[in-house]
Amino acid sequence: MHLGHNAMGFDIDALRAAVAAHGRVIRVVVAEVKGSAPREVGAAMLVWSGGQSGTIGGGALELEAAEAAQGLNVPRKLSTHALGPDLGQCCGGSVTLLSEIYTSEDLARLQGDVIARPTKPEPQPLVVTRLLNAARAQGQRSQPQMIAGWMVEPVARPTQPLWIWGAGHVGRALVQVLSPLPEFEITWVDALHSKFPERIPECVTALPAQEPDRLVPHAPSDAHHLILTYSHQLDLALCHRLLGHGFEFAGLIGSKTKWARFRARLSALGHSPEQIARLTCPIGRPELGKHPQAIAIGVAAELMALSQRLDLKKEHSA
Known part of the structure; x- marks a missing residue:
């Protein structure tokens, strides 16, 4: 597992x-x-x-x-x-x-990154000691399991940085759908502080910024990005910055017509067709409709499937 x-x-x-x-x-x-x-x-x-x-x-x-x-x-x-x-x-x-x-x-x-305790009073067995030592010394992450009468669980940690650009209706729906999922560490960016709701999930970091695209260098190079701002110009600036910065996944909300225009403009900015093809547009499941919650459900399914593929790839290469 x-x-x-x-x-x-x-x-x-x-x-x-x-x-x-x-x-x-x-x-x-x-x-x-x-x-x-x-x-x-x-x-x-x-x-x-x-x-x-x-x-x-x-x-x-x-x-x-x-x-x-x-x-x-x-x-x-x-x-x-x-x-x-x-x-x-x-x-x-x-x-x-x-x-x-x-x-x-x-x-x-x-305490620690792995919580281990006996299910009944008995000394810690050697197999558990070895597992805990490997976790401390080598950073190996244990799977949840009951072993030799002890319950061993890794402490829950988000494993995938996710940057959501835009706090409009779709951005809010995405945060609502994705924030309960433990693997995502969400950073939420918008140009206006007033766009964010009064209550933001504790696991989400909200970053208001007058020029959101200038925050791109602060994102991890293996982050997922969802671009859905109020402005096509800002969307383009974010795509341009991300192509120069690096990412695991970058998805842009929009129609096929918007994507065709963006490909032409990104090409004019010096990006190769291979680089541009790393961007995904449109995102979500068009057959689910255009309601913000429907878009969020489709995008969440897309991200979770991608996360599963990446996990399998890492497991096979380990």
């Missing part, structure tokens, strides 16, 4: 926020899966008195796990659920869940 966009991580920030707001919080994580199941190992939800966030797949499994979490009276507990016979779910496999109580005191003990 590789850690692509479907992979999970221990979201310490979400846990801290929940503990700060609710005090005692129970984290329920999928520790092991056999056969077919609604979610993968590492999928987690947080449960507190009167509420919950996240999901381990919904349905009867999640309902039962949330109810059991409310009554948990030991620091951690493993439970195995046969989805067909026990819960009447059609998946047919079985899922082992690890439920753990967290308070502010417990949070202080969560």
